[in-house]
Amino acid sequence: MYIGFKILLLVILIALYHLQQGDSHVILSIKDFLNDSHSTNVDHSKAFQDAWKALCGGSGRGRELSLIIHARETYTIQPQLFEGPCVSPHIHIQIDGTIEAPRMVKDWGSKKTECWLCFGRVTGLVLNGSGVLNSHGESWWSSVGVSSRPAAVRFSGCQNILYKGLTQINSPKNHISITSCTNTTLSNIHLIAPLTSPNTDGIDISSSHNIQILSSSIKTGDDCIAIQGGSYDINITSVTCGPGHGISIGSLGKGGTSDIVQNVNVRHCTFTGTKNGARIKTWPGGQGFVKNILYEDITLINARFPIIIDQRYNYSGQKQSAGATAVKVSGVTYKYFKGTVVADVAAIKLDCDQKSGCDNIVMDNINITSSSPRTPLTSYCKFAHVISRFVSIPIKCDYHVNVQPPSAKPYAEPPAPIAISATPYAELPTALNLTSHDTA
Template sequence: MGSNSNSTPLFFFILYLAWAAIVDATTFNILDFGGASDGKTDNAKAIKSAWVKACSSQGKNNVLIPKGTYLSGPVLLEGKCNGPITFQLQGLIKAPVDVNSYSWFSFSRVDQLTVTGGGAFDGQGQKAWANNNCDKDPNCKLPISVRFDFVTNSVVQGISSINSKAFHINVLGCKDLKFISVRISAPANSRNTDGIHIGESTGISVAHSTIGTGDDCISLGPGNSDINIFGVQCGPGHGISIGSLGKYRNEEPVRGVVVQHCTLTGTDNGVRIKTWPDSPKQGIAANLTFDDIIMKNVLNPIIIDQQYCPWGSCNLKKSSLIQISKVKFNNIRGTSASPVAISIVCSKTFPCQDVELSEINLKYNGGDTSSITSNVDPRVSGQIFPPLPSA
């Protein structure tokens, strides 16, 4: 996904794979397993039964949720299946309004999974947002709408997630998983509703997708490598974030992230790296590239924050132990919603290394634009506006 010319053939190839997964597949319609599209019947058992039958059958198989409105409680869809399997969601699935589980839909330990169909998962999260106290209660648990746990060699294409109670999509321990033309939507005041959160995974891509929600459009936790984010429209939300990192002792490094050809509109942050100041153990975030990004009235367009401390829950007198290195910000332009368009605040203990900025043009409509740097000696090339402070 290095450029537009390289990404376009790949994009259409993945669309072809999603289509080919259904062709010549045996279809298991949930209506044949007791499902009902009346918006009242709990379809969890019917969906699970269709999945088990499809997963245990030989060859290519397809679980079909046809057009209509379906209610469903929590569903766990597990491998190992006897062949490639498709979850073809054409209809609208609604979650129960009341919070009653940590996860709603979960795909676990599946290889060669395709999720497609043009349908939507509706988390019905309005009540959960009103009662969200996760900033005060560390033990609070709200259900993630769709989880992908240890899923490999798979594609999610053309589906939507709306009004999740917590994260819309959570990716954990996955390898070679692609999200294409995904639409995610929740209002700006829907707290903790990250669009796609990725953790401990490799070979993950998010492309040509539209994400607007109440938290990070895309967030990357520890242990990720070879992550590509391409052609994403983000807003509202908190931007595209690497982190937070350094909160827990057993975190693995983050290496090899490319964010390219994206547009952020009205978000709290643009492209962001954030680490806790009181990290319990040394960590690494390296080889991070942000290229060809358009900012439209973004509050903090470019930000490295190694003093990330939400809700005053950490010790700001300490210094982050996360070493950030080999970071590139290139061709980032547009407008800032605040006077400080560039803020690179690094760790005193482990100053940022090998940070490069080139062709930056960010203007503040309210007046003069400025930048802040701390514990970093960045290399610059081409136009840099606002200019960085003198050393």
């Protein structure tokens, strides 16, 4: 009770100071919430929880609150839930220092957690800076199964989020999870984990819409970005991916579930040494659909399987029943691909379901070459309706093939790029020039 009163008093005093100065913007430092600013305590979890309470509910409606972790400051915290809804409609956390998770699994606490830094039901959060989030996943990879490992950062049920500039290192599982969110922008972020780290996806998106991922680099041991069911209006632009497994839609339909993904644009991206590039993967027996997907202006550097639709993902080889279903794939455009591909694979692989097939698959200006000049590239195509123009690799399907020569009347243009509604936090000012109220 006494500690809570101290926090409330601190926030009130800071707010009164800024009101006297005619300023509606309250700026705090994490040091304001440390009992001893020179403490060498290895767990600063309580200070971060107290700071969140002040940010989320401490100063009244209409006021913007900021918390700063300065450069050269390092804090270690256990898994934390930062939960809304908050009183203030605008919350800003700037991390220029380093935040670390406990180095060993045993030090994460006794309770099983799905994430390290968990944001739930928060609206209007700007989380930015030049700092580092190190979740020390290396202690998890060999000792804990993937289903029991936490994500590093998770946004759940959030709206109007901007996450910008930060570097994340070595997540136990996926680095960022976005679930049931709207109007979320991730920009200029850097996600890093070794090629051999298992299931360390960069960004996983599920049941979310109006999501933008811009000007970022992702180097991990699994999908750079994975778009799961219930997601639509996704814009991915200027992302460099590799190592990793590419930018994937799916996997979808596992266990016969019904999944829907639509209106996804992936543009101006580079895949370097990735296992896959532009990938769609669905499980046999699933339901739902994938449609209106655009991969455009893609650069490949020694990638494998740069274009792949796999409707038999993790296929066991067992014969499917006569009534077996599949997630329907249609309206997928691959446009302006260039670069090099590992020579021992099918550079274009469309492995579609015999019953549902893949419809309206457009290949336009695909100019990819083998990384071994003496080994020509090949394609593999089953049960797909393909429309191709200026493709450097012959594509032959066993049914529904429609190849148009360059002299033919141009085919109907693919759907216009989807207009993604921007979030209220499209960009931050170039320089924030924040000065904290530091009691140290």
